[in-house]
Each structure stands twice: as structure tokens, then as C-alpha cells.
Amino acid sequence: MxxxxxxxxxxxxxxxxxxxxxxxxxxxxxxxxxxxxxxxxxxxxxxxxxxxxxxxxxxxxxxxxxxxxxxxxxxxxxxxxxxxxxxxxxxxxxxxxxxxxxxxxxxxxxxxxxxxxxxxxxxxxxxxxxxxAGTDDEGDEVVVGLRDLGPPGDALLGLAFASAVPRGAAVRAVRVWGGAPSLFGSDLPENLEDRDAYADAEARETAALVEALAPWRLQYPDVPLIEDVRFGNAAEELLRAASVSAALLVVGRRTNRSLLSMRVGSVAHAALHHAPSPVAVVPYERHGG
The missing domain is CATH 3.40.50.620 (HUPs)
Structure with missing residues (x-):
């Protein structure tokens, strides 16, 4: 249809x-x-x-x-x-x-x-x-935040590529790890203060993102696809990634919530309130809790 x-x-x-x-x-x-x-x-x-x-x-x-x-x-x-x-x-x-x-x-x-x-x-x-009104959608990237990979991430990537292809835009896939609790600090958790532990964790996150994006690279070989792995607060880093040249920011909303809930998730909420570009919120079901 x-x-x-x-x-x-x-x-x-x-x-x-x-x-x-x-x-x-x-x-x-x-x-x-x-x-x-x-x-x-x-x-x-x-x-x-x-x-x-x-x-x-x-x-x-x-x-x-x-x-x-x-x-x-x-x-x-x-x-x-x-x-x-x-x-x-x-x-x-x-x-x-x-x-x-x-x-x-x-x-x-x-x-x-x-x-x-x-x-x-x-x-x-x-x-x-x-x-x-007055929104800027003339950027050359569609930025998509990927917290959950696999089928949940595919729901967001599908919209990102559908939006990027007719624009001739790149897709910037952002995966933020570390979960820094403060928007104003970047202190490492104790288990990552060791340089080798930090490097190992970053390598694992990068490998997971590369694997998740591999089918999309094959399906859209002509679309520039940028792997953007960052440490810090997810909302802050995603907004920073979208602040440069985003025509559209794509974020997810878990559907595993109460039918009466008005919550859309902290990252989607921050994007809706502060992103300079239009924001697409994609519902998805996260399996396994």
C-alpha cells in the first residue's frame, strides 16, 4: 500500500x-x-x-x-x-x-x-x-540516533534512507555509549578510567554499529553512510551531531509503554525541544525488555 x-x-x-x-x-x-x-x-x-x-x-x-x-x-x-x-x-x-x-x-x-x-x-x-516555522532543512545529512540495534534500529534507518535518497544527502548514524548522566560533564565511569578498558569498550561499540549498518551499505551503495560513535550523554551528543548540517534528525520512541503514558523517552524529548532541524520520531518495539 x-x-x-x-x-x-x-x-x-x-x-x-x-x-x-x-x-x-x-x-x-x-x-x-x-x-x-x-x-x-x-x-x-x-x-x-x-x-x-x-x-x-x-x-x-x-x-x-x-x-x-x-x-x-x-x-x-x-x-x-x-x-x-x-x-x-x-x-x-x-x-x-x-x-x-x-x-x-x-x-x-x-x-x-x-x-x-x-x-x-x-x-x-x-x-x-x-x-x-523558520526551520532549517537544507542540510546535507540525515542524522539518525541508534540506541537499540537490530530490528529496532532498522526501523529508524529505513526512514533515514528514505529521506536521504531523494535529497542526495548522507546518512550519519550516531551511536552514543557510556551513558554519562550529566549534560555538563564527561567524567568516565570508574570501570573505564583505564585507557585500555576505554579503548576496548569503544571498539566493541564501533564493531556493533559497523555490523548493523552492513546490510544498509549493500542496499544503498550510492548513499554516503557515516559511522559516528561517541562517548557521553546520548541526548547531548546526538544534538551536537545534528547541529552542523542536518536536514532531518531521526530518533526512536519505544512502544513498550503504558497506553496512557505521554513519555516519548529522554533522547526524543531533548531532540524535540532543542534540535535546529525538523525531527522525526519513529516508534519501535524493543524486544527482550
Whole structure:
């Protein structure tokens, strides 16, 4: 089944940035673009009853603007008689990726996901991309953080290569080891203070990454693939790797969590709040606990 790139549209500047990113991505990958808008109010307080006609007009206007900028793109629209959270999670499950806007970024606060973005990221069965207005996606690398190798890592690598190939970009596979607890320190654990022990541990991590990437090198021989093994705090090192020339940062979210949990994992949370590029969060199941 060919899935579209689906994007939530609500008329905000952040949504407009997400729609434009999704349109370019759909064009690059030869996929359709599906615009969705949910019109049922999620407010805890009873306000003005929303008008589905307003949603239809909004979608029609956004579709006209997209088609004017991307005349070769197949664009469809869908008005959802649901709350944004429920509707977007449902539509994400039928999408190649779900694209959402974010309410800006500051050095302190980072991305502001709002009441909709976080639950969609936390519960979607498909990848979700967060885009903010003014985001920089012109880099020449797709950076992917690999904590769990094997099938879990393959889920992230699949999206990374699918995004890199039409861009002519490299894939930078980052594996951080050591688990330094502080974002501001790099002290070695006692068992690694010995230089030989450190070198041995680093060699094992590098070998594991090389082995995991070998099938991808064979499948995509024309895509530059960079093995990037680092010691330190996973979130900090991944953000550092993505700060140079990332067009997209790909991180994982374990699905082995409570259905009511809003947690997306510390690394994904840091990426969503502080990465300068769009961030793709890929759900995966980690076997063996």
C-alpha cells in the first residue's frame, strides 16, 4: 500500500511551515500529500461550537496554495469530525509520516509541542515529524540516533534512507555509549578510567554499529553512510551531531509503554525541544525488555 505524507492543517504559521515541509517531502519521495483538519474543540470549557464549514474552507484554501506552489503534487483533503488529538493519531496510522507544526523554539524552552503534538508523537504507530516555522532543512545529512540495534534500529534507518535518497544527502548514524548522566560533564565511569578498558569498550561499540549498518551499505551503495560513535550523554551528543548540517534528525520512541503514558523517552524529548532541524520520531518495539 502506498501511503501519503499526511499533515495537520489549522491555519497557524506553524501549521503553514509543516504543510510546506510536507509538500516538499511528498514531492521528493513521489508520494501524495493528504491535508487533514480536525474541527471539534478540545477545550475543557464549553465555548463557541466550532463550525465544520470553517474547516472545509480552511482546507480548500490551504490546498489551493499548495497546488499553486507544487502543481505536480497530488493533494487530497479530509475534514475530521473529531478532536485534533484523536483525529491526528488515527490518520497518522495510515500515513507514511504524519507532519505537525510546532509553536516555535527558544534557547531555553525549545520546541513547544502543545496539547496536541505530544500525545500524537507518544501514541502514533507511524513516524511523526515535527516542524517549526523558520526551520532549517537544507542540510546535507540525515542524522539518525541508534540506541537499540537490530530490528529496532532498522526501523529508524529505513526512514533515514528514505529521506536521504531523494535529497542526495548522507546518512550519519550516531551511536552514543557510556551513558554519562550529566549534560555538563564527561567524567568516565570508574570501570573505564583505564585507557585500555576505554579503548576496548569503544571498539566493541564501533564493531556493533559497523555490523548493523552492513546490510544498509549493500542496499544503498550510492548513499554516503557515516559511522559516528561517541562517548557521553546520548541526548547531548546526538544534538551536537545534528547541529552542523542536518536536514532531518531521526530518533526512536519505544512502544513498550503504558497506553496512557505521554513519555516519548529522554533522547526524543531533548531532540524535540532543542534540535535546529525538523525531527522525526519513529516508534519501535524493543524486544527482550
Amino acid at each position: 502506498v501511503r501519503p505524507i499526511t499533515v495537520g492543517a489549522d491555519g497557524s504559521p506553524q501549521s503553514a511551515a509543516a504543510v510546506e515541509w510536507a509538500a516538499r517531502e511528498a514531492g521528493r519521495r513521489g508520494l501524495g500529500l493528504h491535508l487533514v483538519h480536525a474541527w471539534v474543540d478540545e477545550s475543557l470549557y464549553m465555548g463557541t461550537v466550532p463550525d465544520g464549514g470553517d474547516g472545509e474552507r480552511l482546507l480548500a484554501e490551504v490546498a489551493r496554495e499548495v497546488c499553486a506552489r507544487h502543481p505536480d503534487l497530488a493533494v487530497t483533503t479530509e475534514l475530521l469530525a473529531e478532536t485534533a488529538t484523536a483525529g491526528l493519531i488515527e490518520k497518522a496510522d495510515a500515513a507514511e509520516v504524519m507532519v505537525l507544526g510546532s509553536r516555535g523554539r527558544t534557547p531555553v524552552m525549545g520546541f513547544l509541542l502543545g496539547s496536541v503534538g505530544l500525545p500524537v508523537v507518544a501514541h502514533s504507530k507511524r513516524p511523526v515529524v515535527l516542524v517549526r
